[in-house]
Amino acid sequence: MSSFYSRHVVVMAMTAAAAVGCSRPQPAPAETPAPAASLQQAPKTPTVRLDYFHTGSTKQEIFSLDEAVVEPGAWAGNTHPDDVMGYGAYGFDVRDAATKALLFSNGFGSIYNEWVTTDEATKITRTFHESVRFPMPPGPATVTIRKRGAGNHWADLWTTTVDRKDMFVNTATPDPGPGDVIAIEKHGDPSEKVDLLLLGDGYTAAERPKFEADARRLVDVLFATSPFKERRNDFNVWGLAPAAAHSGISRPSLGIHLDSPVGATYDAFGSERYILAFDNKRFRRLASFAPYDVVEIVANARTYGGGGIYNLYSTVAADNAFAPYVFVHEFGHHFAALADEYYTSPVAYLPQAKRDEPWEPNVTALLDPTTLKWKDLVDAGTPLPTPWQKAAYETRSRETQARRAELRKNKRPESEMEALFNEEKQADAAFFAAEEHVHKVGAFEGANYEARGFYRPEVNCIMFTRSDTFCAVCRRAIERVIDSYTRK
Numbered sequence: 001m002s003s004f005y006s007r008h009v010v011v012m013a014m015t016a017a018a019a020v021g022c023s024r025p026q027p028a029p030a031e032t033p034a035p036a037a038s039l040q041q042a043p044k045t046p047t048v049r050l051d052y053f054h055t056g057s058t059k060q061e062i063f064s065l066d067e068a069v070v071e072p073g074a075w076a077g078n079t080h081p082d083d084v085m086g087y088g089a090y091g092f093d094v095r096d097a098a099t100k101a102l103l104f105s106n107g108f109g110s111i112y113n114e115w116v117t118t119d120e121a122t123k124i125t126r127t128f129h130e131s132v133r134f135p136m137p138p139g140p141a142t143v144t145i146r147k148r149g150a151g152n153h154w155a156d157l158w159t160t161t162v163d164r165k166d167m168f169v170n171t172a173t174p175d176p177g178p179g180d181v182i183a184i185e186k187h188g189d190p191s192e193k194v195d196l197l198l199l200g201d202g203y204t205a206a207e208r209p210k211f212e213a214d215a216r217r218l219v220d221v222l223f224a225t226s227p228f229k230e231r232r233n234d235f236n237v238w239g240l241a242p243a244a245a246h247s248g249i250s251r252p253s254l255g256i257h258l259d260s261p262v263g264a265t266y267d268a269f270g271s272e273r274y275i276l277a278f279d280n281k282r283f284r285r286l287a288s289f290a291p292y293d294v295v296e297i298v299a300n301a302r303t304y305g306g307g308g309i310y311n312l313y314s315t316v317a318a319d320n321a322f323a324p325y326v327f328v329h330e331f332g333h334h335f336a337a338l339a340d341e342y343y344t345s346p347v348a349y350l351p352q353a354k355r356d357e358p359w360e361p362n363v364t365a366l367l368d369p370t371t372l373k374w375k376d377l378v379d380a381g382t383p384l385p386t387p388w389q390k391a392a393y394e395t396r397s398r399e400t401q402a403r404r405a406e407l408r409k410n411k412r413p414e415s416e417m418e419a420l421f422n423e424e425k426q427a428d429a430a431f432f433a434a435e436e437h438v439h440k441v442g443a444f445e446g447a448n449y450e451a452r453g454f455y456r457p458e459v460n461c462i463m464f465t466r467s468d469t470f471c472a473v474c475r476r477a478i479e480r481v482i483d484s485y486t487r488k
């Protein structure tokens with residue numbers, strides 16, 4: 001479950017912080033070339049992590065500096081100066097402080113961006129710790145956080161300066177370390193592959209073999225799913241399992257609070273199945289001991305649950321019968337910025353007041369069918385919007401949601417919930433197989449948590465139901481992200 005779209009017009013306030021300098025650069029002249037070679041020619045470039053605090057509500061938004069950190073490992077990500085994907089509710093640019101030339105940029109989602117779409121954000125102010133990571137610039141550089149607004153236009157929110165010679169840049173190795181890194185699969189140099197880190201949470205030292213077995217099982221599921229299946233050799237997979245004092249993670253709705261190493265917890269934003277880790281500093285310190293582009297937090301837990309935020313992390317409860325599906329679905333959010341296509345399940349987010357075109361690759365507001373972003377995949381003669389048995393599906397889905405709520409209310413065993421999900425999956429398969437436009441790309445109304453006004457590419461997909469396959473549009477989006485890391 002994830003949401004990347006800001007549903008409110010926010011009055012933005014910016015704050016400056018002075019620990020590593022703060023100056024707001026002028027936009028780079030259009031004719032200034034970006035000196036990409038300086039980063040691309042240094043495969044062992046150190047990794048810089050800029051930690052900051054993100055504070056606000058639906059009325060204001062404030063940033064303040066925590067610190068700049070040099071992580072233990074060398075930069076393992078791509079070195080394209082431009083953000084070639086263009087995804088994310090937020091983004092950041094790293095520029096040479098003197099010439100304003102672009103050195104690096106990327107898009108991302110955040111817990112703050114999800115929280116600000118909830119009802120709570122209309123009532124109180126909260127602060128979230130966040131980070132952006134990039135290759136160490138050759139000299140002083142400015143880092144600017146930007147936000148996507150109405151009409152998908154970007155606005156700069158906050159700028160600070162990072163200078164590798166500044167005495168306050170933190171070069172300390174975090175202590176203690178989380179243990180040995182497990183090379184689950186290695187297919188090449190991290191600088192040329194997608195580096196996936198599986199970070200275990202809630203596994204005791206005695207359960208380390210269980211973590212490794214869980215990690216390998218989930219990785220096999222991912223690489224049995226297209227297009228990951230065909231691109232397996234483009235990935236390295238690493239594992240880390242910092243020892244927990246107690247087995248499992250927190251579940252506040254049942255009064256369970258555990259100090260697990262990563263801090264993953266159920267009940268994020270009041271949704272019993274949503275697992276997030278809110279201690280960003282703790283998460284980043286642990287992850288920094290392995291090469292990583294993307295991270296899956298594997299929770300040692302039985303209850304159905306997971307989550308995924310673009311370019312932050314995804315999560316999964318390893319011991320649930322539907323962990324394979326949750327892992328792949330949530331990883332789709334984190335890795336390829338795929339939006340949720342379902343709309344009948346309860347979520348914490350408020351409805352969108354305005355129908356801007358979503359930036360995510362797999363949902364659309366269909367404001368103009370002639371410019372549909374996946375129009376090249378639509379067969380001639382397929383109507384837009386594309387009809388499907390929407391009313392019948394919604395009736396059946398509401399019945400299932402009611403049964404689900406009753407099981408949770410009565411604290412029934414998880415096996416009964418899994419049986420309900422399995423029944424629903426089989427019913428969905430039969431239902432969609434009878435659709436006139438099954439396996440056809442079109443624009444099917446109902447997506448992005450809303451029954452009206454948003455459309456998904458196919459009648460069914462992993463991002464819509466507990467299906468086993470991605471639709472053609474999602475597959476293409478995933479391939480494009482893999483290509484961006486492997487320089488193809």
